[in-house]
Amino acid sequence: MIAVIISWIAISIVFLSFGDFLILLYNKLCRLNEQYGLTDTLLLGMCFMLIPLSLTSFWLPSNQYILFSFLILSVIYWICRQKRFEMMLKNMKAGIKKYSLWQLLAFIVPIIGFMVVILWQVGIFDSLYYHHQNIRWNEEYATIPGLGNIEYRFGFNSNYMLLAPIFGLRFLFGEAVYGVQVLILLYILCWIFKEIIQSGYEVKRVLLLVVFTGYIFAFAYSFAATSTDAIPNVVAFYLIARLLLYPAELKNKLLLCILLPISLVTFKLSIAPLCLISLYSLILLIRGKGWRSISFLLSTGSIIVALWMIRNVILTGYLVFPFYEIDIFNVEWKIPKEIAMQEREFIYTCGVNVFNSMIWFLKNWDFDISNLPNWLFYNAYISSFILAPLITVYCLIKKKFLNRITYFLFLVLVAILLFWVTGGPDPRFAGGILFALMYYVVFMLFSTREEKRYPVIGKTILIMFTAIMIYWPVNRTIRFSNIYNLNNSGISARPVYSAIYKPFSYKEMLKSWGAFVNExxxxxxxxxxxxxxxxxxxxxxxxxxxxxxxxxxxxxxxxxxxxxxxxxxxxxxxxxxxxxxxxxxx
Incomplete structure (x- = not known):
């Protein structure tokens, strides 16, 4: 737990510092005054940090020395901007004072709950097979030419694999902490709480928490292990939900709306159609002749993508692996074309098989309490596909007060889902988008000319969520203790109390279970x-x-x-x- 706390503090310091600097630089150079809250600043910091991190990765390993450098730069930045730092602290204190004790508990309990949840890492095949080793390669070496030949999956080159090692703290605890995606989720969750409370429990914001809770439990496994899907999906969900609630931000928060989708592509290529949001904002800028902003945003976004592509070429020989059609570099370390072709086919076939299994499950399901969550989630996915276009047509006719950007966001969701279906329709590849579509349906159904507030229902749901966040980590701890016999005092097993200072890796749980094969x-x-x-x-x-x-x-x-x-x-x-x-x- 201590390792998780230290990692989260380091991530917050670095991301918020880089984010605040990016906002300052953008406003100064473009003569604007865009203002962002903590969650947006954190996400922008993550995007901007990819530039120096990618650059240094060409010559240096992405490890604790890079982390120390970023922390030192962050401290220097806040020393130079002492008044800004003091104002941020003052605003945070003032914001906290607005909440009652039980409302503050709604913020604190999930933070502690998730801290306990990720103490017990789950055994996801991709994590154990190549994620951990990929992270180690980035941690031990600079970008290696042709590394994808050793294991073609290293060629996917998600920027998550660059972020994970510098915040893993392996040098302190001997094992890595994988907390980046969980911390981002918590920032988004706190934003949802703030929206609910400050709106007076407005119905669409309360229902946003309900939908987001579904997302958390449908894909909880991706937050308790390494995952290249978690960050792009949870951030895409956040961006869609935010723009549904505040459509004007597509015009007023250009830095976020343009840079964030572009950066997410370097985490997960299947999220690429989200860049339609960036394109829309750019078109608005062109119409308004905001040439300074256009130059800054296109330059920054292009640098992030270009550095990612350069890493792709070094690792695989391709601009984007496994898209063998884009074959413009004749380097000796290029992964053979047939390998890229086989992998493209495998990704699609695997996704189709998962989707077909989901349909078969729905057709042949007999009531079984253990499979009830899957039945509910699968039905929710399919229902959203069917209801979303019907409700869109209905709202076009009956709810003319809705902002037209709402319908544009529906088209963005459709584009992403079409890309997903044609590329490999495994729900884990687009979990955030599937739940964003659900929220779109809910948002459209409950949109009225005047916002409706239900304090009693809202408070009840908030209390229920807090109770779930108490029950879930406790139940998970008991369940994992029983399954893996974590109280085992065998010589090869780590003592269970060691979870107080660092997470219990899946390998250690196998040892406690007596199932680890050290071959x-x-x-x-x-x-x-x-x-x-x-x-x-x-x-x-x-x-x-x-x-x-x-x-x-x-x-x-x-x-x-x-x-x-x-x-x-x-x-x-x-x-x-x-x-x-x-x-x-x-």
Missing amino acids: FYPYRFDENLTFYVSNSPEIPNGRFVCFDAPFPCIILQEDDPMKYQNIKDIEARGATFQEGFRPKRK
């Missing part, structure tokens, strides 16, 4: 380089995974039918890992 064998790649080969399954008799250690670790092709490239078909480009890898010349 990692040295593999001599050449006379200079040695990998570890894993024969350690994620669960008893399951698929082999690498975990985060030993490092560097690989799975052999004969042990993984989905590994398209044999390690024997790859060679080193030099005498060190840093020099990279390339396919052997045939």
